[in-house]
Amino acid sequence: MSSLLARVRFLSSEIVLGSLVAVLSVLTALAAYQAGMADSDQTKYNVQGQQKLTNANAEYLTANQMIVYDYTMYDGWYTAENDEKAEYYQSSYSEALQKSYAANQDDPFSEAYYDEMYAEANGIFDESDSLFKLAEKFNQRGDELQLVMLVMALGLALSAWAALLKEESQLRLVFALLSIITLVYGLILYVKVPVVVS
Numbered sequence: 001m002s003s004l005l006a007r008v009r010f011l012s013s014e015i016v017l018g019s020l021v022a023v024l025s026v027l028t029a030l031a032a033y034q035a036g037m038a039d040s041d042q043t044k045y046n047v048q049g050q051q052k053l054t055n056a057n058a059e060y061l062t063a064n065q066m067i068v069y070d071y072t073m074y075d076g077w078y079t080a081e082n083d084e085k086a087e088y089y090q091s092s093y094s095e096a097l098q099k100s101y102a103a104n105q106d107d108p109f110s111e112a113y114y115d116e117m118y119a120e121a122n123g124i125f126d127e128s129d130s131l132f133k134l135a136e137k138f139n140q141r142g143d144e145l146q147l148v149m150l151v152m153a154l155g156l157a158l159s160a161w162a163a164l165l166k167e168e169s170q171l172r173l174v175f176a177l178l179s180i181i182t183l184v185y186g187l188i189l190y191v192k193v194p195v196v197v198s
Contacts, residue, residue: 012175021159024186027186027190028149035145055124056125062121066117067114074108100113145193148190151185155179155180
């Protein structure tokens with residue numbers, strides 16, 4: 001029993017505690033830096049997502065205005081008193097309505113017409129959604145790195161406190177063991193942190 005205790009007591013030696021303090025300090029700083037970078041990326045992609053969302057809304061409103069314009073021109077064509085006026089209204093159709101009319105004169109305002117009119121806005125909405133999802137992934141990465149930092153900082157505090165205690169103190173060994181456990185747990189958490197590719 002005493003030989004086992006002597007072997008375990010090595011874990012509370014100056015070399016082990018000094019190494020723990022150094023390793024935990026570096027890992028705490030690394031986790032803090034990476035968490036800060038993840039938070040920065042989250043903010044960046046949220047801002048880009050907001051910009052895209054604003055642009056998408058503007059494109060959507062533009063498409064709505066163009067659709068109203070097309071309806072006005074179509075009504076003008078439909079009620080035109082002569083061929084010259086009818087031709088004027090038809091030539092004023094948007095490109096999408098001209099294509100749709102050529103494809104189906106009975107129903108020029110078909111689903112395909114609306115799809116084409118809203119295509120650009122919907123594309124930008126999709127880009128915005130992608131950016132928000134990417135921001136959320138960075139948010140999750142940052143949160144998990146914050147947890148790693150907390151665990152590593154706790155281990156650092158335990159190892160530093162152990163180093164201040166007398167070598168024969170039983171509490172020194174307990175703090176040293178707890179510090180090693182938190183180091184291992186922190187490393188497991190760190191390995192599980194998701195990598196986000198932007």
